[in-house]
Amino acid sequence: MKYFFSFAGRFVPPYWSSIVLSFIFNILSAVFSVSSMALMIPILEIIFQQDTPVLDLEPWAMDMETVKHNFYYYITVFKSTYGPGSALLFAGAFMVAGTALKTGTAYLGAYTSISIRNNVVRDIRKQIFDKIVSLPIGFFSNERKGDIIQRATGDVAEVESSVMASIDMFLKNPMLIIVYLVSMVIMSPQLTLFALVMLPLAGVVIGRVGKSLKRRSLEGQNKMGQLLGILDETISGLRVVKAFNAEKVVCEHYASESNAYCRIAKRLARRRDLAHPLSELLGTIVVIIVVWFGGTLILSGTGSLSVAAFLAYLGVFYQIINPAKAFSTALYSIQKGMAAMERIDMILLADDKIFENPNGLEKKTLETGIEYRNVTFSYDGERNVLNDVSITIPKGKMVALVGQSGSGKSTFVDLLPRFWDISKGSILVDGTDVKQYRLHDLRALMGNVNQEAILFNDTIYNNIVFGVKGATAQDVERAARIANAHDFIMECPEGYQTMIGDRGSKLSGGQRQRISIARAVLKNPDILILDEATSALDTESERLVQDALEKLMANRTSLVVAHRLSTIRNADIICVFNEGRIVEQGTHEQLIAMGGYYKKLHDMQNF
Numbered sequence: 001m002k003y004f005f006s007f008a009g010r011f012v013p014p015y016w017s018s019i020v021l022s023f024i025f026n027i028l029s030a031v032f033s034v035s036s037m038a039l040m041i042p043i044l045e046i047i048f049q050q051d052t053p054v055l056d057l058e059p060w061a062m063d064m065e066t067v068k069h070n071f072y073y074y075i076t077v078f079k080s081t082y083g084p085g086s087a088l089l090f091a092g093a094f095m096v097a098g099t100a101l102k103t104g105t106a107y108l109g110a111y112t113s114i115s116i117r118n119n120v121v122r123d124i125r126k127q128i129f130d131k132i133v134s135l136p137i138g139f140f141s142n143e144r145k146g147d148i149i150q151r152a153t154g155d156v157a158e159v160e161s162s163v164m165a166s167i168d169m170f171l172k173n174p175m176l177i178i179v180y181l182v183s184m185v186i187m188s189p190q191l192t193l194f195a196l197v198m199l200p201l202a203g204v205v206i207g208r209v210g211k212s213l214k215r216r217s218l219e220g221q222n223k224m225g226q227l228l229g230i231l232d233e234t235i236s237g238l239r240v241v242k243a244f245n246a247e248k249v250v251c252e253h254y255a256s257e258s259n260a261y262c263r264i265a266k267r268l269a270r271r272r273d274l275a276h277p278l279s280e281l282l283g284t285i286v287v288i289i290v291v292w293f294g295g296t297l298i299l300s301g302t303g304s305l306s307v308a309a310f311l312a313y314l315g316v317f318y319q320i321i322n323p324a325k326a327f328s329t330a331l332y333s334i335q336k337g338m339a340a341m342e343r344i345d346m347i348l349l350a351d352d353k354i355f356e357n358p359n360g361l362e363k364k365t366l367e368t369g370i371e372y373r374n375v376t377f378s379y380d381g382e383r384n385v386l387n388d389v390s391i392t393i394p395k396g397k398m399v400a401l402v403g404q405s406g407s408g409k410s411t412f413v414d415l416l417p418r419f420w421d422i423s424k425g426s427i428l429v430d431g432t433d434v435k436q437y438r439l440h441d442l443r444a445l446m447g448n449v450n451q452e453a454i455l456f457n458d459t460i461y462n463n464i465v466f467g468v469k470g471a472t473a474q475d476v477e478r479a480a481r482i483a484n485a486h487d488f489i490m491e492c493p494e495g496y497q498t499m500i501g502d503r504g505s506k507l508s509g510g511q512r513q514r515i516s517i518a519r520a521v522l523k524n525p526d527i528l529i530l531d532e533a534t535s536a537l538d539t540e541s542e543r544l545v546q547d548a549l550e551k552l553m554a555n556r557t558s559l560v561v562a563h564r565l566s567t568i569r570n571a572d573i574i575c576v577f578n579e580g581r582i583v584e585q586g587t588h589e590q591l592i593a594m595g596g597y598y599k600k601l602h603d604m605q606n607f
Contacts, residue, residue: 290314361437387581396557460515
């Protein structure tokens, strides 16, 4: 429970005003509930003809004896004037009023707790999303996308039910139990002491059933994350699944995991659903024992309660059973929800390894250039992907990176915007280490066009203006024209307002890439990073995209990862990577003359 209070303490405090209101309404509800039950006593006494006439009216005072005395006085008057039936109706009217006040305040308590519940869940969802966006890319290399989605959806829903249970448990049920117990002590201390011995024994039995709920729940939520991961991978790779006739394989794999989740869910549900019947049975046993003990006291003449008062006492005692059962059920929900809390915290408390200087320097433009100084980098801390790489990139120059796959080219460009932080050495922008700049300012200097165009299920217009504030329709059209995208956009059904589907699925590869280039043009960055932007295109699309890229790179500092050497012949500097090192650098002509790695690559592509 310590972890639960720690988790709740991070989200509940902003809503203390609602908590206080709910607390007050629940106390009033408990008081009015006891009052309405207490009014059963004169009703029963009238029915059983055990009521004693009260013939004098005492001065009103704020104590129970005076209120009780004068209430019985008015019942006596009504009974003597209008008969027992009217007196019964008179007492019943007060009971109805007490019940109305009880239910009204109970509703107000629930009304205020609803805002706490929904606001807390909203805050959790927002914090998860904000954290996901802020975490470094490396975090997602070790996590399944489906499991992350499960934590942000299913686990949050689990916490929602847990939060609601805890609100009832801590704001409503304890108040009801305390008020009922105080009333029972006032009515019969002897009988209440006996009841207090019986209730904890029932609570211990109920509590033992829920000990394994957290573990079972954690297993179920992890398994659901795996199911979502399989679903995501299958949808993303459906073309491959169908091409290899692997429908049966993936269906069997999903069915196997689904069956495993079903078995876990059934065990969890059976254990959870045991709470209500078990508490119902134990509650009934406790009530019977209390009735037996109280009835023995009355029959033997040793008790202080009348028959009517004893029946009213049983009514109050029975009222305490429901909040006590709800208390045990809430404990079940919290145990189940704590597993979801831990999974959520795996995201919320994840270490953001990209440290940002709180007093970081502002950076609006590139002044002189970029320098990689003895840069070494490893993803796992064991095998270096880059080894002691050094290069100076003057402002306005185009630097091309070539070499075999896995030689470190893409890693090299990913380090500049600090998608990852280097292990050794330093990366300097205008002579200052990139870690000294504000992360937002640093990345604002750069525009990216990747091998796979990253587009969103939105309009063409919104994809182009993504991340750019204050852009006009004229600015968007100009960017599209530079990217050779305007003509095909105007052929779309709704022009710039055409929806492009999931990841741009309604567009061809070349069209998606040109939209991505238009986005970079609109951003107008000082530094342009192109990561094999044309390698996946056909010849005609490549020509259009390459023309757009040349317009984009004009008078701009560019880092180009290239697979096809024909696209970077005019680069100011060509760096040849091999096993994480720059083994050659120079212009195209200089590298050909060297007769080394670059010439071998060139000859293979022109064979």
